[in-house]
Every structure is written in structure tokens, then in C-alpha cells.
Amino acid sequence: MLYESSPVAIAIFASFVLAVIGLSFWLGRKGQSAKGYFAAHGEIHWFINGIAFAGDYLSAASFLGICGMIAFHGFDGFLYSIGFLAGWIVALFVIAEPIKSMGKFTFADALDAKYNSRGIKLSVAISTLVVSIFYLIPQMVGAGDLIMPLLGLPHAVGVILVGVAVTLIVVTAGMVSTTWVQFIKGSLLVFFCGVLTSMILSRGLTVNTGSLEPQTRTVTPDGRVLVDGEPQTRDHDLRPVGTLAALPERYGDATTTGPLGPLEYLSVLEDSRIVTWSGKKSTDASGTHTIYTPTVRAGTDLLKPGGYFKGLTTGKLADKLDFASLMLALFCGTASLPHILIRYYTVKDAAAARKSTVVGIAAIGAFYVLTLFLGLGAMTSGALDPTSTNMAAPLLAKSFSNTLFAAISAIAFTTVLGTVSGLIMAGSGAVAHDLVENVLGIPMNDDEKVRCGKIAAVGLGIVAMALGILFRSFNVSFLVGWAFNIAASANLPSLVMLLFWPRTTKEGIIAAVTVGMLASLTWILLSADTFEKVYGLSRDASPVPFSQPGLVTIPLGFIVLIVVSLLTKAQPQGKPA
Amino acid sequence: MADDSEPGSRGPGRAARIGFGLFWVYVILYFGFIALVLFRPDILSSRPFGGVNLAIASGLGLIAAALLLSVVYMVAARVVESPGRGRR
Numbered sequence: 296m297l298y299e300s301s302p303v304a305i306a307i308f309a310s311f312v313l314a315v316i317g318l319s320f321w322l323g324r325k326g327q328s329a330k331g332y333f334a335a336h337g338e339i340h341w342f343i344n345g346i347a348f349a350g351d352y353l354s355a356a357s358f359l360g361i362c363g364m365i366a367f368h369g370f371d372g373f374l375y376s377i378g379f380l381a382g383w384i385v386a387l388f389v390i391a392e393p394i395k396s397m398g399k400f401t402f403a404d405a406l407d408a409k410y411n412s413r414g415i416k417l418s419v420a421i422s423t424l425v426v427s428i429f430y431l432i433p434q435m436v437g438a439g440d441l442i443m444p445l446l447g448l449p450h451a452v453g454v455i456l457v458g459v460a461v462t463l464i465v466v467t468a469g470m471v472s473t474t475w476v477q478f479i480k481g482s483l484l485v486f487f488c489g490v491l492t493s494m495i496l497s498r499g500l501t502v503n504t505g506s507l508e509p510q511t512r513t514v515t516p517d518g519r520v521l522v523d524g525e526p527q528t529r530d531h532d533l534r535p536v537g538t539l540a541a542l543p544e545r546y547g548d549a550t551t552t553g554p555l556g557p558l559e560y561l562s563v564l565e566d567s568r569i570v571t572w573s574g575k576k577s578t579d580a581s582g583t584h585t586i587y588t589p590t591v592r593a594g595t596d597l598l599k600p601g602g603y604f605k606g607l608t609t610g611k612l613a614d615k616l617d618f619a620s621l622m623l624a625l626f627c628g629t630a631s632l633p634h635i636l637i638r639y640y641t642v643k644d645a646a647a648a649r650k651s652t653v654v655g656i657a658a659i660g661a662f663y664v665l666t667l668f669l670g671l672g673a674m675t676s677g678a679l680d681p682t683s684t685n686m687a688a689p690l691l692a693k694s695f696s697n698t699l700f701a702a703i704s705a706i707a708f709t710t711v712l713g714t715v716s717g718l719i720m721a722g723s724g725a726v727a728h729d730l731v732e733n734v735l736g737i738p739m740n741d742d743e744k745v746r747c748g749k750i751a752a753v754g755l756g757i758v759a760m761a762l763g764i765l766f767r768s769f770n771v772s773f774l775v776g777w778a779f780n781i782a783a784s785a786n787l788p789s790l791v792m793l794l795f796w797p798r799t800t801k802e803g804i805i806a807a808v809t810v811g812m813l814a815s816l817t818w819i820l821l822s823a824d825t826f827e828k829v830y831g832l833s834r835d836a837s838p839v840p841f842s843q844p845g846l847v848t849i850p851l852g853f854i855v856l857i858v859v860s861l862l863t864k865a866q867p868q869g870k871p872a
Numbered sequence: 873m874a875d876d877s878e879p880g881s882r883g884p885g886r887a888a889r890i891g892f893g894l895f896w897v898y899v900i901l902y903f904g905f906i907a908l909v910l911f912r913p914d915i916l917s918s919r920p921f922g923g924v925n926l927a928i929a930s931g932l933g934l935i936a937a938a939l940l941l942s943v944v945y946m947v948a949a950r951v952v953e954s955p956g957r958g959r960r
Binding site for chain 1: 887888891892894895898902905906909910913916917919922923924925927928931932934935936938939941942943945946949950953
């Protein structure tokens with residue numbers, strides 16, 4: 296669909312980004328120490344840190360991807376929410392305190408505290424970079440997706456805008472400004488999702504008899520876009536979709552329910568009939584055609600598992616394993632994400648780390664509950680773009696008012712800013728503190744270390760922009776699933792075994808991190824999903840049985856660690872690898 | 873810190889044990905739910921409470937349980953670590 300950019304949206308958005316960047320410059324006005332740049336002096340208040348956890352974690356994938364997935368496929372999007380939140384339990388109960396007590400600036404510090412091995416620092420720094428970059432891709436793709444409707448600019452411009460803004464934020468004041476940006480973003484996000492949810496509930500559900508004629512979008516070989524055979528213009532565009540076909544019988548002839556309570560909303564929706572749309576692609580000499588066709592479905596079908604993860608209903612074992620693998624990776628992945636782990640170094644002690652995790656869980660949990668309503672609200676809003684699942688949340692806001700649309704889009708954009716700045720911060724620490732100082736053994740004073748971190752941040756910003764443009768056609772939740780898989784496979788086995796198995800050796804850790812990372816990365820590159828969406832090959836050509844590697848590669852990491860540790864005797868420590 | 877090789881002595885022992893116990897409670901809840909999704913989706917589409925089906929109810933329940941367990945942990949850890957109670 297083509298979108299009109301609104302001046303209000305541009306104004307809200309511009310003032311927002313400028314305010315955030317201005318704040319960063321203000322926070323960074325004084326010269327900084329390395330502890331200030333990389334860990335915000337360890338002086339962030341636990342409550343601020345907790346909300347910043349939410350701001351760090353609730354990425355474009357959570358906001359745009361999950362909403363879109365619920366709006367188009369029903370319950371299955373909520374499964375992502377459940378998995379994303381469950382991961383925090385691992386972070387809080389197993390990982391938080393040891394990470395806090397063992398490390399200084401980075402996750403490699405903590406893993407290496409006992410061994411002082413360059414090999415560990417090298418492998419963990421590389422895995423931090425790989426995970427951060429994989430996690431950056433969906434954030435940047437989300438930014439590009441947002442900029443189109445908001446400012447009427449092309450995808451690439453959105454990606455570059457985010458890249459430049461974030462690099463500025465990180466370079467000016469490091470972890471201090473990153474924390475404040477994430478705090479502001481986290482609070483705004485939860486607050487506005489709350490506002491939007493209460494508007495959905497007070498609007499209730501209304502029958503909308505939109506046209507059920509199929510629609511076709513064609514991209515001709517010379518790159519023109521046709522809608523139903525005619526060139527696409529503002530007046531001749533795909534119709535917005537996502538409507539309610541019928542209310543439950545108990546409403547008789549009424550076409551609207553009026554305001555509903557939260558549980559009432561869900562149960563009315565279950566008894567209603569809903570129109571969802573799906574696209575099918577075909578290619579011939581005249582171009583690539585996507586035909587969008589409607590299906591009228593019972594609410595009960597949409598609110599049960601199996602709408603997106605088709606494998607849950609086909610009974611094929613490989614599909615079931617794929618799903619189990621994803622849910623395992625989400626569970627284990629959160630506690631292995633470097634940008635989340637570094638946030639434990641910004642508070643003063645273990646008790647503060649605990650309290651801020653609880654605040655984080657509360658904010659994130661509330662957000663996911665709200666997202667369920669946003670997704671379902673979008674599903675029946677009559678405003679969805681059939682070509683883009685990622686646009687569901689902003690378009691839902693548009694169905695209320697253009698100002699709200701502008702506000703929500705601006706917040707979604709800040710969402711990207713907050714998460715990307717956390718990721719770039721994590722990567723910058725891995726490069727400056729782990730790679731340059733500890734692995735290469737280049738001695739740096741405080742100032743040089745901060746400068747090195749800033750140069751790394753600029754480099755990572757550029758990489759992020761390039762990847763965001765390259766991967767533009769992916770659903771962002773889906774890509775985040777991959778990042779979680781790699782994080783969990785590479786980092787979790789070492790973290791857990793180091794804490795609970797005294798015989799763990801440094802060789803075991805190096806092997807587990809390296810094998811876990813390479814195995815999950817290789818698996819992803821060979822998966823049917825990558826074959827189809829990245830290389831444009833047939834799904835059947837893929838040599839791996841399912842797309843999500845976690846179920847195999849997480850246990851593999853544990854096995855490698857145990858075997859290698861048993862083969863290598865624990866040595867007197869202090870020797871570099 | 874680098875010379876302590878006994879993981880149990882690292883950090884507050886009792887708080888960590890409580891955390892670990894709560895962790896297993898959640899593991900059972902979460903993977904129990906995943907098992908239902910995989911093998912008995914029919915149970916999840918049932919509506920034992922009248923309105924909302926079990927799939928939605930258990931999803932909301934898992935989110936609430938995570939928050940509840942984390943609060944229990946925070947309070948319990950504060951109690952066992954508070955001065956006068958002894959740490960080990």
C-alpha cells in the first residue's frame with residue numbers, strides 16, 4: 296500500500312529524535328571515564344535500570360513483529376511473547392547475580408573471571424559481535440518499514456536515519472545516554488500501548504462488511520507496481536483488510552458491541568467470525584504476482600495455536616521439533632543476550648540487580664499482555680496492509696486518529712533507537728575492552744579505551760545500516776528468533792556450566808562458545824527458510840530437517856563443553872591460551 | 873575472585889538456592905505448556921472458564937506466574953541476606 300506522510304507525524308517524530316539526541320549530548324558534555332562510558336559508572340538507580348531493561352529488550356520485533364503476527368495469524372504471535380518473557384526467569388534466577396559479581400564491563404569478563412584466558416575473551420567477544428549483529432538486522436529492517444508510512448521516505452532512508460541517530464547517541468555518552476534513551480522509550484512504549492488498548496476496548500468490536508474480492512499486486516519485470524492490473528496510485532491501491540464478518544449470535548442484529556472489558560473482548564472475539572487475508576506468489580512473463588485472498592474464520596480457530604506454526608496441526612515431527620526448538624531458544628536466549636547482560640553492570644550491587652529485573656519483568660509482562668490486545672484489535676480494525684505484517688500496530692493507531700498514528704510510529708521508531716543503541720553499546724564494549732585491550736594486548740589508558748569504543752560504535756553503526764537494507768523482506772520476529780538461537784547456543788552452555796560444574800576448563804568454554812556459535816550459524820544458513828527467503832532456492836533443497844537450530848545446538852554446546860573439559864585437565868590458572 | 877573455584881561459595885548461597893528452586897517451578901510450567909501446544913492442542917482450545925479459552929488463559933497465566941515468582945524471589949533473597957539472619 297502507498298502511504299501519505301502527515302506533517303504532524305513528521306513534527307512529533309523529529310522533535311522526539313532531536314530531544315533524545317540533545318539529551319545524549321547533555322549527558323555526554325563532560326569528559327568520560329571508561330567505567331562511565333561502558334557501565335554508566337555502575338550508578339544507575341534500580342528502577343531506572345529496570346525500565347531500561349524493558350526499553351532494551353522490547354525491540355521492534357516485540358512491538359511490530361508480534362502485533363503483526365497476532366493480527367494476521369492469531370494466537371501464535373502470543374507464543375513469541377510467552378517465550379520472550381519466560382527467558383527473563385532464566386536471567387533472574389540463574390544468571391543475574393553471578394554475572395554481576397564476576398564481571399566488570401562485558402560478558403566476556405564474567406566468563407573469563409576464573410581463567411584469565413585470551414582464548415575465552417576472543418571467542419566470547421566474537422560471539423557477542425555475531426549475536427549483536429544478528430539482532431541488529433531485524434531492528435534496522437523494522438526501522439526501514441516504519442519510515443515509509445511515517446515520513447513517506449524509502450526503506451533505505453529509514454535505516455540510515457536510525458543508524459546515524461543511534462551512533463550519535465552511543466558516541467556522545469555511551470552507556471549513560473543509552474540507559475536514559477531506553478528508560479524513556481520503555482516508559483513511553485508501555486504507556487502508549489496501554490492507551491491504545493483502552494481505546495480498543497472502549498471501541499469494542501464492530502462488524503465491517505468490507506469487500507471480499509481477491510486483490511492482486513504485480514511487480515512487472517521493469518519494476519512497476521500494478522494493483523489488479525492497473526498502475527498503483529493513491530486512488531487505486533490495495534484495499535486495507537482485517538475485518539469482523541459477524542458478531543456472536545447473542546448480539547442478534549446488532550453490528551457493534553459497544554465498550555467491552557478485557558476478558559469480555561477476548562471471549563466475544565472467540566465467538567465471532569473474522570476475515571483474514573493471505574497472499575500467494577506466482578511468477579510469469581508479465582511479472583511477479585501476489586494474489587491476496589480472504590478467508591472467513593471462526594474466532595475460536597484464530598485464538599488457538601497453529602495459525603502461524605502450521606506444523607502444530609499437520610502432525611509432521613520435523614515441524615513439531617522446529618517449534619520446540621524455537622521455544623527452547625527463546626527461553627534460553629534472553630539470558631545469553633550480550634546487550635541485556637551488560638545492563639547488570641550499570642547498577643551498584645546484586646540486590647539492585649534483582650530489583651531492577653523484577654521491575655523489568657513487570658514492565659515487559661504488562662507490555663506483552665497489551666500486545667495481545669493490540670494484535671487482536673488490529674486484526675479487526677479494517678486497516679491492515681495485506682502486504683506488510685510489520686505495519687499492523689501503526690495502522691491500528693491510524694484507525695483511531697492520524698495524531699495517534701504519528702505518536703505510535705514515532706514511539707516505534709524510538710523503540711528501534713533504544714534497542715539498537717544497546718546492541719551497539721554491547722558490540723563496542725566487546726571490541727574495545729575484550730578484543731583490542733585484552734586479546735590483542737594493546738595497553739590503553741582510560742581515554743584511549745573510550746575513544747576505541749566510540750570508533751567501534753561508528754563501525755558497527757555502518758554495518759547495521761548495510762544489513763538493514765539487505766534483509767528488508769523478512770518478518771522481524773522471525774529474524775529475532777534466529778538471534779536468540781545463536782545467543783543461546785553460543786553463550787548459555789558456558790554460562791551455566793561455569794556456575795554449576797567445578798570441572799569446567801577454559802578449553803571447554805572456548806570450544807563450547809565456538810562450536811555453539813558456528814553450529815547454529817551454519818544451521819541457519821542451511822535452513823529451508825534461508826534457502827527460500829535469502830537465496831531464492833527451493834525449500835526442499837535444504838539439507839537440515841527444520842529451520843530453528845536451538846534444539847540441537849544448545850545441547851551440542853553442553854556436550855562439547857563437558858567432553859572437552861574432561862579431556863583437558865584443569866590447569867593452574869593465569870596462563871594465556 | 874579469580875581463585876575461588878567452588879561455585880557454591882560465589883555469591884549468596886541461600887538466595888541462589890531459592891532462585892534455583894523457583895527456576896524449576898517455572899521450567900515445569902513453561903515446558904508443560906509447550907507440551908500441551910505440541911501434543912494436546914485440543915485441551916488448549918477448550919473453554920473451562922466459559923469465555924476465554926485455555927490457550928489464552930494459560931499464556932496470561934505464564935506471564936503472571938513469571939512476575940509472581942520474581943517478586944517472591946526478591947523478597948526471599950532480601951530476607952535471607954538481611955544482616956542478623958546470617959548468610960549461610
